Amino acid sequence: MNAPAxxxxxxxxxAFVGYNARRASLVVMGALDVPLAPLNLTPVTFSLxxxxxxxxxxxxxxxxGSLGILPPNxxxxxxxxxxxxxITRLPHTSDKRAQSLHPTDAGAALRRQAQAVVxxxxxxxxxxxxxxxxxxxxxxxxxxxKTRDNTxxxxxxxx
Amino acid sequence: MNAPAxxxxxxxxxAFVGYNARRASLVVMGALDVPLAPLNLTPVTFSLxxxxxxxxxxxxxxxxGSLGILPPNxxxxxxxxxxxxxITRLPHTSDKRAQSLHPTDAGAALRRQAQAVVxxxxxxxxxxxxxxxxxxxxxxxxxxxKTRDNTxxxxxxxx
DNA sequence: TATTGTTATACTCTATAACTATA
DNA sequence: TATAGTTATAGAGTATAACAATA
Numbered sequence: 001m002n003a004p005a006x007x008x009x010x011x012x013x014x015a016f017v018g019y020n021a022r023r024a025s026l027v028v029m030g031a032l033d034v035p036l037a038p039l040n041l042t043p044v045t046f047s048l049x050x051x052x053x054x055x056x057x058x059x060x061x062x063x064x065g066s067l068g069i070l071p072p073n074x075x076x077x078x079x080x081x082x083x084x085x086x087i088t089r090l091p092h093t094s095d096k097r098a099q100s101l102h103p104t105d106a107g108a109a110l111r112r113q114a115q116a117v118v119x120x121x122x123x124x125x126x127x128x129x130x131x132x133x134x135x136x137x138x139x140x141x142x143x144x145x146k147t148r149d150n151t152x153x154x155x156x157x158x159x
Numbered sequence: 160m161n162a163p164a165x166x167x168x169x170x171x172x173x174a175f176v177g178y179n180a181r182r183a184s185l186v187v188m189g190a191l192d193v194p195l196a197p198l199n200l201t202p203v204t205f206s207l208x209x210x211x212x213x214x215x216x217x218x219x220x221x222x223x224g225s226l227g228i229l230p231p232n233x234x235x236x237x238x239x240x241x242x243x244x245x246i247t248r249l250p251h252t253s254d255k256r257a258q259s260l261h262p263t264d265a266g267a268a269l270r271r272q273a274q275a276v277v278x279x280x281x282x283x284x285x286x287x288x289x290x291x292x293x294x295x296x297x298x299x300x301x302x303x304x305k306t307r308d309n310t311x312x313x314x315x316x317x318x
Numbered sequence: 319t320a321t322t323g324t325t326a327t328a329c330t331c332t333a334t335a336a337c338t339a340t341a
Numbered sequence: 342t343a344t345a346g347t348t349a350t351a352g353a354g355t356a357t358a359a360c361a362a363t364a
Contacts, residue, residue, distance in 0.1 A: 008210065008214050008217065008221055008224075008225050009210075009213045009214050010210065010213075010225055011213070012209050012213055012274065013206055013209060013210070014297070014301065015278075015297070016187075016277060016278070016281045017183075017187055017281050017284070017285045017288075017293060017296060017297065017300075018184060018187035018188045018191060018202070018277075018281050018284070019206070020296075020297055020300035020301055020304070021180050021183045021184035021187055021188075021300055022184040022188055023227070023300070023304040024176075024180045024184075024300040024301075024303040024304045025177060025180035025181040025183075025184045026227060026304075027303055027304045028175075028176055028177035028180060028303065029177045029180075029181055032177060043177070047172055047178070050171050050172060051167065051168075051169065051172070054168045054169075054170070054171055055167050055168050058167065062167055066167050066169055068182070068185065115171065118175060118177075119174075119175070122175045122176050122177050125176070125177070125303065126176045126303050127306070128302040128303060128305075128306040129176075129299060129302055129303070133299055133302075134176060136295065136299065137176060137179075137296070137299045137300070138173070138174070138176065138179055140288060140292055140295065140296045140299075141176075141179035141180060141182070141183040141296070142173065142179055142183075143287040143288055143292075144183040144186055144187065144284065144285050144287060144288070145179070145182040145183045145185075145186045146287075147286070147287040
């Protein structure tokens with residue numbers, strides 16, 4: 001009448017993609033915090049810096065749409081990157097409401113450094129996979145979240 | 160000097176397993192909230208109910224270990240399930256500190272109902288995948304989070 | 319009338335410290 | 342001395358409402 005034999009049966013949950021994707025993402029993303037800490041970056045600020053570096057002139061709204069961040073929550077994040085001299089805000093030529101974001105030299109340099117760190121951590125966290133398996137995994141995961149024709153999905157237009 | 164051409168280049172981030180796993184999990188897990196709401200369940204409480212149903216006599220500690228929940232945070236969740244008459248706490252025979260958790264008839268019934276709902280939502284969220292692809296995906300994701308020999312991982316012993 | 323960036327704020331999730339009763 | 346369950350609380354993440362400037 002007590003605890004289960006020894007190993008806990010999680011078979012039912014393991015049949016769901018959602019459960020597995022979440023647990024895997026927590027492992028891989030969680031492992032990122034330690035190696036990114038010396039660079040004073042988090043997974044989110046690294047993503048922001050990367051997108052600005054790869055898309056100079058991008059706006060805050062576009063960053064929100066790309067990363068699933070709500071506008072009010074990106075303000076402090078971008079302000080922090082600006083204050084640290086990693087990105088700059090330039091006036092948008094065609095829309096005076098918006099600001100175009102650009103990486104500074106320091107920002108571009110830090111991004112290159114962080115890119116290597118993240119790549120290494122990502123590989124190490126998924127060391128149980130072969131190179132071919134990792135490629136397949138990326139493809140399958142992208143099929144899921146790039147499908148925006150998921151009928152009757154209302155809740156996660158932002159997520 | 161403004162916004163990028165049109166499509167935003169997210170290629171660098173898409174090369175990381177962590178980024179893709181997180182975005183996919185947000186889509187699949189986020190889609191769960193709506194269909195589970197009528198049953199007064201969330202992804203977490205559904206997982207708890209499932210594990211108790213499949214492992215009668217399991218303890219709170221074991222649930223924490225299986226789902227990556229910290230002990231202080233599981234208290235209110237279990238109390239809610241007990242109050243709703245879905246699970247019961249019985250005295251643990253061999254350890255008077257612990258409680259063995261069991262599903263009630265109502266809990267088992269609700270779990271069966273929810274299981275079908277979650278299965279349907281999970282399938283619908285991953286409709287872009289073939290059955291074979293879904294199976295491969297589950298295998299690859301499990302390889303990641305079931306690998307506890309990830310050298311020098313300190314941060315996510317709980318996650 | 320709609321959208322960008324923003325403030326203020328609330329709500330949820332996650333994390334740490336410390337206590338009790340047992341082991 | 343360590344562990345199961347618990348309380349209290351702090352912090353991070355995520356959410357809505359509303360505003361000024363501009364479209």
